[in-house]
Each structure stands twice: as structure tokens, then as C-alpha cells.
Amino acid sequence: ETVDETQDLTDGFSLVIDAMKLNGIDTIYGVPGIPITDLGRLAQAAGIRVLSFRHEQNAGYAAAIAGFLTKKPGVCLTVSAPGFLNGLTALAHATTNCFPMILVSGSSEREIVDLQQGDYEEMDQLAIAKPLCKAAYRVLHAQDIGIGLARAIRAAVSGRPGGVYLDLPAKLFAQVINADVGAKSLVKVVDAAPAQFPGPAAVKRALDVLKAAKRPLIILGKGAAYAQADDAIKALVEKSGVPFLPMSMAKGLLSDMHPQCAGAARSTVLKDSDVVMLIGARLNWLLSHGKGRTWGDAPKKFIHVDIEPREMDSNVEIAAPVVGDIGSCVEALLDGMGGSWPKAPADWTGTVTAKRDENIAKMAPRFMNNKSPMDYHGALGALRTIIKERPDTILVNEGANTLDLARGAIDMYKPRKRLDVGTWGVMGVGMGSAIAAAVETGHPVLAVEGDSAFGFCGMEIETICRYKLPVCVVVFNNDGIYRGDGVNTGGGSDPATTAFVKGARYDKMAEAFGGVGVNATTPDDLRRAVNEALDSGKPTLINAVIDPAAGAESGRIGNLNPQSKLRKK
Ligand SMILES: Cc1ncc(Cn2c(C)c(CCOP(=O)(O)OP(=O)(O)O)sc2=O)c(N)n1
Ligand SMILES: Nc1ncnc2c1ncn2[C@@H]1O[C@H](COP(=O)(O)OP(=O)(O)O)[C@@H](O)[C@H]1O
Ligand SMILES: [Mg+2]
Numbered sequence: 001e002t003v004d005e006t007q008d009l010t011d012g013f014s015l016v017i018d019a020m021k022l023n024g025i026d027t028i029y030g031v032p033g034i035p036i037t038d039l040g041r042l043a044q045a046a047g048i049r050v051l052s053f054r055h056e057q058n059a060g061y062a063a064a065i066a067g068f069l070t071k072k073p074g075v076c077l078t079v080s081a082p083g084f085l086n087g088l089t090a091l092a093h094a095t096t097n098c099f100p101m102i103l104v105s106g107s108s109e110r111e112i113v114d115l116q117q118g119d120y121e122e123m124d125q126l127a128i129a130k131p132l133c134k135a136a137y138r139v140l141h142a143q144d145i146g147i148g149l150a151r152a153i154r155a156a157v158s159g160r161p162g163g164v165y166l167d168l169p170a171k172l173f174a175q176v177i178n179a180d181v182g183a184k185s186l187v188k189v190v191d192a193a194p195a196q197f198p199g200p201a202a203v204k205r206a207l208d209v210l211k212a213a214k215r216p217l218i219i220l221g222k223g224a225a226y227a228q229a230d231d232a233i234k235a236l237v238e239k240s241g242v243p244f245l246p247m248s249m250a251k252g253l254l255s256d257m258h259p260q261c262a263g264a265a266r267s268t269v270l271k272d273s274d275v276v277m278l279i280g281a282r283l284n285w286l287l288s289h290g291k292g293r294t295w296g297d298a299p300k301k302f303i304h305v306d307i308e309p310r311e312m313d314s315n316v317e318i319a320a321p322v323v324g325d326i327g328s329c330v331e332a333l334l335d336g337m338g339g340s341w342p343k344a345p346a347d348w349t350g351t352v353t354a355k356r357d358e359n360i361a362k363m364a365p366r367f368m369n370n371k372s373p374m375d376y377h378g379a380l381g382a383l384r385t386i387i388k389e390r391p392d393t394i395l396v397n398e399g400a401n402t403l404d405l406a407r408g409a410i411d412m413y414k415p416r417k418r419l420d421v422g423t424w425g426v427m428g429v430g431m432g433s434a435i436a437a438a439v440e441t442g443h444p445v446l447a448v449e450g451d452s453a454f455g456f457c458g459m460e461i462e463t464i465c466r467y468k469l470p471v472c473v474v475v476f477n478n479d480g481i482y483r484g485d486g487v488n489t490g491g492g493s494d495p496a497t498t499a500f501v502k503g504a505r506y507d508k509m510a511e512a513f514g515g516v517g518v519n520a521t522t523p524d525d526l527r528r529a530v531n532e533a534l535d536s537g538k539p540t541l542i543n544a545v546i547d548p549a550a551g552a553e554s555g556r557i558g559n560l561n562p563q564s565k566l567r568k569k
Helices: 011-020 037-045 056-071 082-097 110-112 125-132 142-157 179-184 200-211 222-227 230-238 263-272 283-292 328-338 346-366 376-389 401-409 430-441 453-454 458-466 507-512 523-536 555-560
Strands: 009-011 027-032 049-052 075-078 101-107 135-138 163-167 176-178 216-220 244-246 275-279 301-306 318-323 394-398 419-421 445-451 469-476 516-519 542-547
Touching: 009 011, 009 179, 011 037, 011 049, 011 142, 011 179, 027 037, 027 056, 027 430, 037 049, 049 430, 049 516, 056 075, 056 082, 056 101, 056 222, 056 430, 075 082, 082 101, 082 125, 082 163, 082 179, 082 453, 101 125, 101 142, 125 135, 125 163, 135 142, 142 163, 142 176, 142 179, 176 179, 200 275, 200 301, 200 318, 200 328, 216 230, 222 328, 230 328, 244 263, 244 283, 263 346, 275 328, 301 328, 318 328, 346 376, 346 401, 376 469, 376 523, 394 401, 394 430, 401 445, 430 445, 430 453, 430 469, 445 453, 445 516, 458 469, 458 507, 469 523, 507 542, 516 523, 523 542
Parallel strands: 027 049, 027 075, 075 101, 101 163, 135 163, 216 244, 216 275, 275 301, 301 318, 394 419, 394 445, 445 469, 469 542, 516 542
Antiparallel strands: 009 176
């Protein structure tokens, strides 16, 4: 395009910002630096909220969770090479968890990279990103920025949501074109995530299988939470009368207190059910691949509702695949059920409810203990009460024991209020998730972190203080990974490989940045400090002292760890 200098002009910086605003992208999570420092400044000046983090991985986790919460792609902006690489973990995490996110990274000049002539932060970022995300695009000309961003948005949210990489070489930003040419080049994406309806035959087949069930179960996954088809899902569960099992980030879709919730009877319903309807949940390692002891010997029939056709038969035969977006699929199932539908057999629902109530009663006393130093259940007893009293609070959770025990201990009452490590079990998602949850929803956030998990992202406490976000972080400090009483069997002076400084005071970190720091040694201390934080909305970091001997190696998944057979007893 020749540029007519007598006319209004625009440039790459402005076109990126205009394309984002045109498509409703109002927030960017990132870390400034060459070549995108000015892009961040100009975006902020143009009214986009630009949040600067201390490490790109946390900005990426924030963008991923923003995508999960809003169904619009969360945007993470990084510098080239090292910044891009730091963002990649989050991009791969978003893709694995089906969260829509766009990693936008500045990059080096193609001519120099492709001749490997040693550019500043030289790296072929597009090639490196491709295997780790849903789609990856690079834009070389200013007039292609509009279509480039449009493609990235559609790729992120359509079909199975996921991570997308958008590569913007440094030279692109200062390119100048005529403003009218620029304006015409922008694309406002129409219907980015089109409804995808299931075939009538698939719906009928699924309902026939469900109707014939003697011991049916519905499993709700984070895809069902993401779909924001809350009323339809509730209607399906209640019309069918089938017990439901929420996966971690689907908790609260229907309250954990709902009479059909089988969360506390998980082992029973997985083992004894004869028909299982999966809604936005994969039969991956979290559900033992649909095979083995967990699922008992009785033959099972699976109904699988998912937008990704290739997910069907991924692990076990699917008797009734229902492929489409969850909202459309659940509406179609409800229509197919017509006016009246036989409730799930009473002997089955009775068995499930009895088992659930028995397990809840067994656990109850453990949450009442007032031990000091606290054990997990004593500390969680304080927190579960607070979430029950404050159901709008968003709960962020990571760790091993801190994650596994909190998942079952803290009931959730509303959809998309529990944000945790997701499918990979990656440590370090906590602070980014907490920041995005506060920014995107305005609700107060309670982040319950193992001390090791917190260590991966703890520097973002400064970010939380800087933006004055209503985030209360509770570090379950058991002096280590899994436990704090490990021993260096080599007899040297080094501590055990899983140990941390004994009696560390994480709360003092908050004071460094003007936040509130509290050291809590009893459940009452913890309850008081969290309530004060949630009432004040002030950034707060609570060091909850947990008994170093209270945890189990790798929480609930120790069986995944290979053990040496030759190890001396
Ligand atoms: C990025 C990363 N590194 C390491 C791990 C391995 N890992 C690690 C390091 C965990 C931390 C557990 O310690 P914690 O202090 O966070 O929790 P508890 O001590 O309460 O169990 S849980 C876990 O799977 C991981 N999942 N992700
Ligand atoms: N809008 C949607 N409609 C249908 N399926 C969806 C939608 N969004 C995500 N999914 C699907 O939801 C599933 C989420 O599964 P998973 O991450 O394993 O959940 P969980 O770990 O909670 O069981 C993925 O297979 C994904 O394709
Ligand atoms: Mg720990």
C-alpha cells in the first residue's frame, strides 16, 4: 500500500489496540519490555486495563482464567524470547484445560531470525508455540493486524476452547498506513463461538440409554461450568432425578448441598453406577480413564456430551456420543425428555444419599478440632464455614494436601467460584488466577495455597497490593512439600529435598508492599483474619501454621509416583 502523507495516518500500535477494542478485549495481563513496552502504555492510554505482573507465567495464568470466567479470550502480552517462553507454560495449560486465551508476544525480525544472524532475543517463536496450542499466527503487515486478531479470537473460543499464539514482530508496530485503509482492515468477529447442535438421533440414543438405567450418574466437568448453561444443566439434573458428581471446577454448578449431589459418595457412584452421563468432563486420569478398580466390575454404558467429536472413545467405548456445545446439547436432551420423565430408581438414589450422608457425618467432627499447630481439617473447618457464609467469594486453591483436602472440605454454592490447578495439576496458578478472578468479576477472592504452591507465584503479592485487589491469600504453611518433617537420608547438613525453612513467616511479605500480614496458629485466628480481609477488601496474606507432620506425600495421588524397588528398607 502506498501511503498518502496528506491524509490521516495510523500505525501498527494503534491498529492492535483498535482491533482489540473493536472485539471487546478490555483487559491485558502482561509484563512490559522490548518490543511491546509502548504497546502496553498506549493500550492503557486508550482505556484498556493493562495489568503488569512480575513474571509472565502468572500473567498467562490470569489470562487463562479470565477466558474460563468470561468466555472471551484472556490476553497475555509478553516480550520476545524469554518473556514468550515464560508465557508458554500458561498457553499450554490453557489449551489442556480448554480455557480460551491468546498469548501475544513481540518477536524478532524475520529476516534476521530466518538467517539465524543473531537478533536481539532471536527465536523462531511461532514454530515453538505451534505444538503447544490450538492455533498460532504471525502478522507481518499492519493491514493484516485486523484479520490476524480476528483469527486468533475465533480460534480461541470456537469449538473446544483453548490457547492461541499471536506473533507480532517488532517492525510491525511502527509501520504507518492511511487511517481509512487501517479502519477498513479491522474485523469485528461475528458469532465467534457458534452454537453447535447435536444430531436428533444422537439425542434420542442418549435418552434411550438413560431411560433404561437402573443406577444412573451424571458427571459435570469444567466444560459444563465454562458453558454458562447453568439453568439448563440444573433443569436436566432435577428433571432426571439422577445423582450428580461435580468435578473440581464444576463444583457449585448446582450447590454441593443439593439433595442430588453425590460428591461425598464419589467412590460409590463411580463403582456402582450402570449408566454414566459425562457433561463437559473427560475420562482422563482424573477419572481413572473410565477403567479399573475405581469403576468396579459391573458393565457400564457411557453417554458423553462434549463439543469435541474426537473426545468420544478416547478411553472407553461411548455408547451414546452427543457432540455439540453443552448449552445446545442439554437443551436438546430436555426437549427430548418431554413433559414427564421417569425419575431415577429410588433404591439407587436412596443408596447414594445414605452413603453421602454417612460420609459427611464421618468427616464433620474433624472440621471442629481446635488443634494448634493446626492440622488441615481444623484449618479447613474455618474456611468452609466462611465460604458457606459468603457464597459469592471466589475460591482459588492449589497445593497437594492443601488442594486435595480443600476440594472435598470446602463446599461450593455457585457456579465458577472454585478455580484450581485443573487437568494438569500444575503448581503456581494461584496468584494469576486470583488476580484475574478479582479483576474480571469484582468479587472478593480467597486463595488457599500450599506453601510450596505459593512459592511458584508469591512475588505477585506485590502485584495484588499495587492494584489494591480484594484478594486474601492463606498459605497453609507445613514447612514443606507434602510434609515439613522430611529427613535427608544422606546424613548431610542439607535439609530434606522437600523441606522449607522451619516456621517461615509468609505474612511478612505482605507488609513489604503495604498489604496486611497475619500469622494464624489456630482455626479461630484464621477465621477472624479471613473475615476481616473479606470485609475490608484489603490485600491480605495469612500465614496459617500447619503441623509439619499432618500431610501425606502427594496428597491423594501418591500412587502415581514411581518407587524404587531396590530402595533399602
Ligand atoms: C510446576 C510444578 N512443579 C512441581 C510440581 C509437583 N508438585 C509440587 C511441587 C507440589 C507442592 C505440594 O506442596 P504444597 O506445600 O503446595 O502443599 P502441601 O504441603 O499442603 O501438600 S504438588 C505437585 O504435584 C507441580 N505439580 N507443578
Ligand atoms: N462450551 C462447551 N460445550 C461442550 N463441551 C465443552 C465446552 N467447553 C469445553 N468443553 C469440553 O469440556 C471438556 C472439559 O473436560 P475436562 O477439562 O476434563 O473437565 P474436568 O477436568 O472438570 O472433568 C473438554 O473435553 C472440552 O472439549
Ligand atoms: Mg506444604
